Amino acid sequence: MKRKKPRRLSSFGYLNITQFLGALNDNIFQLLLAFLLIDILGAENSAVILATASAVFTIPFLLFLQASGVLADRVSKKNIIVFAKFFELAVMLLGIVAFALRTEVFSYIVLFLMATQSAIFGPSKYGIIPEIVKKERIAKANGYISLFSFGAIILGTFFAAFLTDITNRNFILSASACSLIALVGVWSSLKIKDTPPSGSRTKFNPLFIYEVYKTLNRSRNYNHLLTAILGSAFFLFVGAFLKLNIIPFAIESLGLSDIQGGYLFLFIALGIGTGSLFAGKFSGKRVELGLVPLGGLGIVICCVVLTTFSSSLAVVVPTITLLGISGGFFIVPLDAFIQIASPNEYRGQTIATKSFLSFIGVLAASVVLIFTKKLGFTANQGFIAMGMITFVITITLTMLILDYFVRFMTLVMSKILFKVRATGANRVPSTGPVLLLCRHSSWVNAFLLMATQRRGMRFIIKCKRDRFRWLAPIYRLMKIIPVTDSSGPFYMTTLLKDIRRGFNRDFSICIYIHEDHDEEDTKTAERYNPVQQLLNEIECPVIPVWVKQKNRSQQFVKVLKRFFKLRGRTKATIAFGAEFSRDRTFTDMYKKLLEDSPYAATKK
Secondary structure, three states, X not given: OOOOOOOOOOHHHHHHHHHHHHHHHHHHHHHHHHHHHHHHHOHHHHHHHHHHHHHHHHHHHHHHHHHXXXXXXXXXXXXXXXXXXXXXXXXXXXXXHHHHHOOHHHHHHHHHHHHHHHHHHHHHHHHOHHHHOXXXXXXXXXXXXXXXXHHHHXXXXXXXXXXXXXXXXXXXXXXXXXXXXXXXXXXXXXXXXXXXXXXXXXXXXXXXXXXXXHHHHHHOOOOOHHHHHHHHHHHHHHHHHHHHHHHHXXXXXXXXXXXXXXXXXXXXXXXXXXXXXXXXXXXXXXXXXXXXXXXXXXXXXXXXXXXXXXXXXXXXXXXXXXXHHHHHHHHHHHHHHHHHHOOHHHHHHHHHHHHHHHHHHHHHHHHHHHHHHXXXXXXXXXXXXXXXXXXXXXXXXHHHOHHHHHHHHHHHHHHHHEEEEEEOHHHOOOOOOEEXXXXXXXXXXXXXXXXXXOOOEEEEEEXXXXXXXXXXXXXXXXXXXXXXXXXXXXXXXHHHHHHHHHHHOOOEEEEEEOOOOOOHHHHHHHHHOOHHHHHHHOOOOEEEEEEEEXXXXXOHHHHHHHHHOOOOOEEEEEEEOOOOOOOOOHHHHHHHHHHOOOOHHHHO
16 A cells, blocks of 8 residues: 655745744744843833834835835745845844844844845735735635734734743843744745746836825725725824833833733734634625724724723733724725725735835834823823824724715614515626616615615615605715605706716615505606616616515614514515616616516516
């Protein structure tokens, strides 16, 4: 019997090991250096030390990241990775010397060199994946890279404190462990298969700030893309500040040592991992921007709790874990939206710009922390100050992405109050403008329909003028445009402008039709007839929709009463019909919707 040969790691496996060890070393070495300088300068200077170390580590990314990207397109990415790993080993050996000499300036120089090799390594790490992985496995490969990078951050923050603790603050011995990790990284990088240069002749543009400006200006043309980029950069600012503030907070408020305070990073990292996992689960197959305001609100609440119960370790530990979870809710949808919403031809530049602004945010956090310490702020006050800033930014973001937030909240409420069965939902395209014709004219049906879509929606509902008055706030929130019997030609012209604006933003426009129709329906159809002009201008599918609720519970109050009387959720059915032929006029579509059985699509 032939013995099976042990399965060898692929080039991607060795790449993942290489980047994992590099990220691990980054986090261990940065914290070891902070602990060393706290040892030299005293715990009272911990905030300034951590902020300075973070700033020194960030600057090389701002200076060299774009040049490294150009280099990765001109030279073999495998060769760049190997060079970066040998560079890392040399820097780690210098780190041992710096720790032996116990000099502040030399230690910061070594940290700067460490960040420089990471900036050189970064673009090639991601750029080599399509060259060593099959096309259909690229998305999965990126997932593994992210997972192992995050694992390295968790272990790095833990091992920095652990090594310092078990070696009794012997930083030379701890730095030797970093050199050993770097040596293993060199070995794994050599195992990656050779890759040819991509053949690019792009030259580095020293005026990269102007390129960043052009990318941001271009992003304004894409729905919410600029908002997502700036929101992501703001999160890195907040996250960096809170991370830098943890050890001073542990020393000042909890009475812990700097090493014990370092262990708190583990809970934050675990929280971010958990939050990222849940954000992915809640989003499903699509991006869920509605989670961002919830994440921001969670950060604000956690900052307030940390300030209020600053001396209780039993409260602080779960709170910083929840802080991490809230951070995951905040950043994951934003980063995913940037990747999806960016145009293909500019995606690389857009992501690079987002990274640049993120590092600006990290650098700004270091400057702000140093500035607050000079003004005499305590770490405790730092949390509440950042909570207030986050509250203002969260409110601003919520107003900018209100469509997504309202849609997400209606999704949550519909899951709680209704048992919805949707059929034919795949008939609605995921992108591009869509016109939906829906039977019934209850805003509750708009509530249900909004929960089935992962895009912005606008609703046009015919209603009586007296009902419109008290429903007006709900209509404005849910983007429902009422059409009353007194709506004249001028109102219809304005209505068409609203529809056109929605189509230009790839929204779904839903026009609700009364089920109880009579001879007045002909007049109603004629009133909507100008929509035909718009359909002639814009090529978009027109899809019929029928909604049915058990016991015809059209009033939201009845649904709530049923739920709170523990009679269960109200059953509802939403059926999407086949797309109407473009040969039909809008009036014909209108009449066809009224004539057909409301649930014909369900019976098919």
